[in-house]
Amino acid sequence: MKIGFIGLGVMGAPMARNLAAAGHEIVTSLNRSALPEGLAATVVPDPREVARASEIVITMLPDTPDVGRVLLGDNGVVGGLSAGALVIDMSSISPIATADFARAVREKAAGYLDAPVSGGEVGARAASLTIMVGGPASEFERALPIFEALGKNITLVGENNGAGQICKIANQIVVALNIEAVAEALVFASKAGCDPATVRKALLGGFAASRVLEVHGQRMIERTFAPGFRVRLHQKDLGLALESARALGVALPNTATVQELLNACAARGAGDADHAALVQALEVLANHPVAETRGVA
């Protein structure tokens, strides 16, 4: 199938490669960069031409304004859509703006799915992304073979556009708050003189067990803060959470606190570190690094 793919960055490039490997023909417009290594694709001048040349257009862009510009801007995707086309936005962006984008696409008698992912660059390369989808079931069915070339845990969250983005935000809330929970526990235990590695291991046996305790807890202890998922990106995602929550009328007290702690991390120069570096904000507040008690037990 001819698939338009706009946004060949850290995530988009391996995703497009996986689609090409599955036999699809990739059409793209390049913004400033060259085609990523190992990807054969037809290059056209702008997003409108991508839409004209494709049955399905995928966008994988950094943030809400980028998707707005690519879809609705001058020479944007919407200007080139034929009736029956399908736009799949796999970026992680505002669910509120998503509803507007979907409306504009549907005015051209085309379909729209929001389908943000989690699993990072590793998941993108391994075609093991978690994909959370919002939109009509018929459009989801049509896109399913594409999703299956990109990921493993694929869920139609709801038939309203934005449901995928909402689910992704819920995911980012839990991950961020679980990281902060582990950080509070390890800084506390470490300053009390306990070996954080022993505490982590003991906690993994019970109700405190989580993927975050396993992976990010280990990062906090080993001080391996190379990303992974960057503080800066989690700031963006919690920004979406807090903005959407305000619009919806939902109070998210701990999401707000964690966003402020991420802001503190970024302020101290860790914006491009892995989000497990959140522990550093609590270490500064406690005037105590977790690593200090490593191996005391």
Add this chain to the structure above:
Amino acid sequence: MKIGFIGLGVMGAPMARNLAAAGHEIVTSLNRSALPEGLAATVVPDPREVARASEIVITMLPDTPDVGRVLLGDNGVVGGLSAGALVIDMSSISPIATADFARAVREKAAGYLDAPVSGGEVGARAASLTIMVGGPASEFERALPIFEALGKNITLVGENNGAGQICKIANQIVVALNIEAVAEALVFASKAGCDPATVRKALLGGFAASRVLEVHGQRMIERTFAPGFRVRLHQKDLGLALESARALGVALPNTATVQELLNACAARGAGDADHAALVQALEVLANHPVAETRGVA
């Protein structure tokens, strides 16, 4: 072995039964109640007599002042200890007071382990408790056969008394904050119109996965708030966390917020509900019950 067991409540009674089943002779003093059903034990007048009649004394009591009274009060355990005896406090209490209790016991040339548990009544009955121990390795080795009759995941957290209590507090911090994280995510997604059961399932596939998302997330969706572990007890444990953190010089911002949300739950009459009922505090703030969108997808 002759084991003194003081505190035959919801947790203590099945633990004492498991020790009797392992061939130990149980000695106890009854406070106000009769011997629990199915437990054969020698009953003596007070904790001092329990200590006089036992090689090892286990305490399993509700809170710090109870342990203080039983160990150091009139006719308390310390008054009856012989040199070489061992006191094992399996209550969840203050790590600071624990250091004082250990000092008083050691003045009688007896040993002291703090060994709080997690796993609740179910774990106590099934002899599958997680046991987190603080104290000298030699005393831990001596107590190990007893721990093995009571639990499965047994860790010597540190050789200083209080390390077990610190680890238990770290556990309770993570569990409480993970519950609150899941509650924020589900209330948010639900008020945005998503089916919380679908969101929970999608999140279980990625980095948001946790025992709390699995178990307590399900309770929030199914509205099954029969305990389980009570709001009231988690309030006590986070009280220990915040009090110890202040003494140690550690800031626990989200533990503080979650304690306030638990206070709100208790204020609204849910003090004896399962701690998953924490979601109700966020539902009240959002003016939206999670259950409302059940099955909308």
